[in-house]
Amino acid sequence: MSRIQADLVLLLVALIWGAAFVAQKNALAHVGSFTFIAARFAISGLLVLPLALRERSKSKDISINRTHAFDLALLCVSFAGAVVLQQVGLEKTSVTNAGFLTGLYVLFVPVICRVIYKQTLSILIYPAALLSIAGVFFLSGGELTAVSPGDGLVLLCAVGFAIQVALIGKIMAAVKAPFRICLLQYASCALVALIAALAFEHPTLENIMKAALPILYAGAISGGIAYTLQVVAQQYTPASDSAVILSGESVFAALTAAVMKGERLTPTGASGCMLIILAILMVQFGPYMLAKRKS
Template sequence: MNQNGESSRGGQIGHGRDHSYRSSLLLFLAASIWGVAFVAQSVGMDYMGPFTFNGARSLIGGTVLLPLIAFREQKQKKAETRKETAEERKQRRKITLIGGVCCGLAICTASMFQQIGIQYTTVGKAGFITTLYIIIVPIMGLFFGKKVRRIVWAGAAIAAAGMYLLCVNETLSLNRGDVLVFICAVIFSIHILVIDYFSPKTDGVKLSCIQFFVAGIICTIGAFLFEEPTWSGLVSGAVPVLYAGVMSCGVAYTLQIIGQKHLDPTVASLILSLESVVSVLAGWVILGETLNLKEIFGCVLVFAAVILVQLPEKAGEAALMSGADS
């Protein structure tokens, strides 16, 4: 009886770890795509304004998901063993729509605060302040009754230190732009928690598709109100817009939603913070930007933090203790 019970429980734990590792890999892929997208966004700004760029890439991101949704719908219909009732279908669609709208509003608002704020501060300070969601997410989670392991707090602190070394090259002082980017970090934290709430209740791909159409429509309206979008600008900046739309929006944000289903939101935020590391490496490889010793050490700290929070609790605490003893 005990042997069977232990075997069953061990199988469940192993299955859970498999889900955790798979989810971590999906989030790392998302962070890598976003990191390279910083280069695309930097180039895209040469041809159009922030509202136009964000509107175009969001609408592209939503559009490329439509064929995938249709394919999945057909596949699910064939695999169904029980027909959904009309009430169940209505409830599921309602949750998906509400979740998609909430995610779309959050991601649209955060992106625009970041884009506007960066005009009044340095890129390095903006990068560091944005990734403060590493700390903000677990703090917000406490208000929703989410317990955070000590190892995760330690990982968040190490990652924040790494982000500082990686992104900040001058004395940290707050100005108007810094405040706007900090608001962006708070809203990105809300976005992570909203996904954590809705992703287990609905289809992640549909949720992602709706959020992009919501963000794309809002940004497009903003483009016509505050900018002068032109077809020539969109054509000239087609490559960065397509990368940001197809890969950054359509692929990466969908990977985030699917990946977060089996991970604590604080751990997810730590893995997603690797986008800053990848962006520095992408700038180094693609744009020829250089990394100094301080920035390289910052990259190492962030990677170490992400690896630390992936360890089982006892092993992670042992690693912390051995680090303290040495």
């Protein structure tokens, strides 16, 4: 897969994730957050399981050993923690605040890659990340509501997603086992959410069936397909660049809400969309333009 193809795959992932916001909102009318997460990622895990087993049988020379154990454990914890914190935080803060604070992971990823993993980053990644953050801010309405306890949870969620994106890039550089890594993420997330659902909610088969369609979309398409494509594509696109491209999720979420829910995109929101698109174009074409200019 070429770099351009990988970037296009990540853009498709952002589109699928953006559309998942509507499905998620519809599902929560029938089931609790933890029940939704558990059901969603159980489906994702079942879908990727055959691919993981096939990968293991065909790639016997590639093993996930003790040297990668810490990174893999941190990946599972950060992914499961981010998903759960986002859901809990959404119940305690406004959608505007949650949308902006979650989007801060775009800024955290290059910091993690540079400071912790000592990776060399493109000079364009910093202005692109800032443009993306500004875009998410305007797309959220251009203002934040009063600070609430949920804001801290959502901010931690952004840190978790940033660690996940950065770790995927690091792990995939050493272990070419995308499907097994995806299975670990999905299984850990489903298990954590299931324990929380049984402890704090009262899931019933009847309510789960009422939310079957959005759960299937979120589990099969947004989870089983999109998250897996993310891991595969990040073998070819640096983590910091991936974060900027994936921020397009906010644009697609707004467009999906406008089409499916009749929500109006304000001029401020449209300006935010344009800034995010500009950031993605900088990451996509900027390096080629700089290389051409130097030559």
